[in-house]
Amino acid sequence: MNKYLPVLKRVNLFRGIEEAELQSLLSCLSAKESHYEKGQTIFFNGESIERFGIVLSGEVQIVQDDYYGNRSILARMDTGNLFGESFACAEIKTLPVSVIATTESELLFIDYHRLAVPCARACGFHCRLIQNMLNIVSIKNILLTQKVEFISKRTTREKLLAYLSAEAKRAGSNRFSIPFNRQQLADYLFVERSAMSAELSKLKKSGALTFHKNQFELLGIGGL
Amino acid sequence: MNKYLPVLKRVNLFRGIEEAELQSLLSCLSAKESHYEKGQTIFFNGESIERFGIVLSGEVQIVQDDYYGNRSILARMDTGNLFGESFACAEIKTLPVSVIATTESELLFIDYHRLAVPCARACGFHCRLIQNMLNIVSIKNILLTQKVEFISKRTTREKLLAYLSAEAKRAGSNRFSIPFNRQQLADYLFVERSAMSAELSKLKKSGALTFHKNQFELLGIGGL
DNA sequence: CCCCTTTTGTTGGAATTACAACAGATTTAT
DNA sequence: ATAAATCTGTTGTAATTCCAACAAAAGGGG
Structure with a gap:
């Protein structure tokens, strides 16, 4: 001890x-x-x-x-x-x-x-x-109230952005790691993994953010 | 006072x-x-x-x-x-x-x-x-944890049934009132009102439950 | 190094939900 | 009592999500 x-x-x-x-x-x-x-x-x-x-x-x-x-x-x-x-x-x-x-x-x-x-x-x-x-x-x-706020969002994209924005704020940087793999992140946001993965790729393609595994970088709101 | x-x-x-x-x-x-x-x-x-x-x-x-x-x-x-x-x-x-x-x-x-x-x-x-x-x-x-359980359900039907089952249990009866109108219930379950209303009607038609305004009666799981 | 397993991303089709509009029912205000 | 406002349910269409399958990428073990 x-x-x-x-x-x-x-x-x-x-x-x-x-x-x-x-x-x-x-x-x-x-x-x-x-x-x-x-x-x-x-x-x-x-x-x-x-x-x-x-x-x-x-x-x-x-x-x-x-x-x-x-x-x-x-x-x-x-x-x-x-x-x-x-x-x-x-x-x-x-x-x-x-x-x-x-x-x-x-x-x-x-x-x-x-x-x-x-x-x-x-x-x-x-x-x-x-x-x-x-x-x-x-x-x-x-x-838990903040968690409810994430999942109250009506689309998978909004849930992702709400969560990732909060993590960036917590990290004090636009570059940060999250403590979940894809399946876990889907389970945390109450969405389906592959659909969420598709949404992440769309967000990357639109320039809103970039990522590799559990490393993320928010690239500003230009792509929203 | x-x-x-x-x-x-x-x-x-x-x-x-x-x-x-x-x-x-x-x-x-x-x-x-x-x-x-x-x-x-x-x-x-x-x-x-x-x-x-x-x-x-x-x-x-x-x-x-x-x-x-x-x-x-x-x-x-x-x-x-x-x-x-x-x-x-x-x-x-x-x-x-x-x-x-x-x-x-x-x-x-x-x-x-x-x-x-x-x-x-x-x-x-x-x-x-x-x-x-x-x-x-x-x-x-x-x-709040119980609330999260309601909204973790992946379809509107499941959310409704989870919530209504918990209310029946709380009331100790299959007939009970809920403290929400339709818009408020939708806002509580994080879904769209008219889509939820349509789901309620389907559940009624299938024999799972019956309702009028905020009065509900669960009719058993036969209709699920 | 190679092989196997797991994770991640992609894709098309099916299922579900949101949206807008509107009619009918109910409640509220005059 | 009547009119206006609000609530509820319905419907067709559009949008989104889920699902299943699979390929590519990554990780782990021998």
Whole structure:
């Protein structure tokens, strides 16, 4: 666990908590580290969870699979980010999503009840942790709202442009990488892969953008 | 404000707080009541907010309008529910949505900072309020996740059936009302109104469901 | 280096959705 | 009560997306 202390001290959940206190806090919370292989399912749709996870290394995706095998990616979480915290905090009985390890990953699990109902020793941290958690879930809601904005667009082209514009803004540059391959990007935008690929090629041909694999460059709005 | 005490004591934010304390707590929080006419905009896309709202009576919708005038409804909030809390809690600078009064409404506004940083007198409630708020935003996250599930469906028919099935489940009956007219339902599912109307008629003709205005009855899966 | 697998892009046809227009039904205003 | 406004459903056409198939490109393993 010492190996991941540099990661953990930058996790928003532990903001305001001294590094010297982190280890004993994690021990008090009975935090448990686990290893997952690429492709392994961490949480299954339909189950009830009490723990949320923190990504120490690797990446996980929050997904929904429909009856026909279409996959919808809701979000991806990489190092330092939490997943499943809303479901654990809300104490729901039936998880509406699955969580999948996209790459080999090390994850830290914490039982939400231990966070919410602290022992007397950790009482000084209780409010801090809950307030940090409130900040995290609020930001998650905003990210999900942005995601909804992408998919509210009525054509595949608009969805692509909305998403890619936001990524350029996030990167602070017109050249940037995205964390998805083509199938994953289609699953994130809820469209069909090859049709999206065709749209990307049209956008490239029109001069609006250029790309190779997951590297993109926006070339201005001249082509729109 | 006394008029709305019965509403307020059932608001989840105030769970665990005695009715006798509510009034002084609201005073301490400098809660402010406001009246809005039908159609009035409460929060504007792009602005920065520090207050969140509670619906005392009426209804508000969280919406996004695109360049072409298409409206996307993210959520609706009726009596007793909060809106804007994630944005206020996360302290964002630019609101990505607008909030509109769908009907004539009475709303109560609270400054998030007053909630988070209490005076010495209210210190006993600080943790309680933050924890209640965490529960609220977590549930909001789950509702938004469910909304994403509706719109992840790849055809208008599937979107309709996903939404209507969830409403039947929520109502505990195959006969139920929905809180949207046709245009609003289309805006909620991100589809075009008349195409959706045509799909509803096909579903009725196939025997899957029947409806009149916002009254629906699911007739089993025989018609699918 | 070669072979196999996976990813990406392309293409034509089928399916679905958007659009515009309009008629009928319902609600609102005078 | 009547007229005006709004909502809902229908229809034909245009536009877009999905699907299946396949070729080309890229990546991985022996």
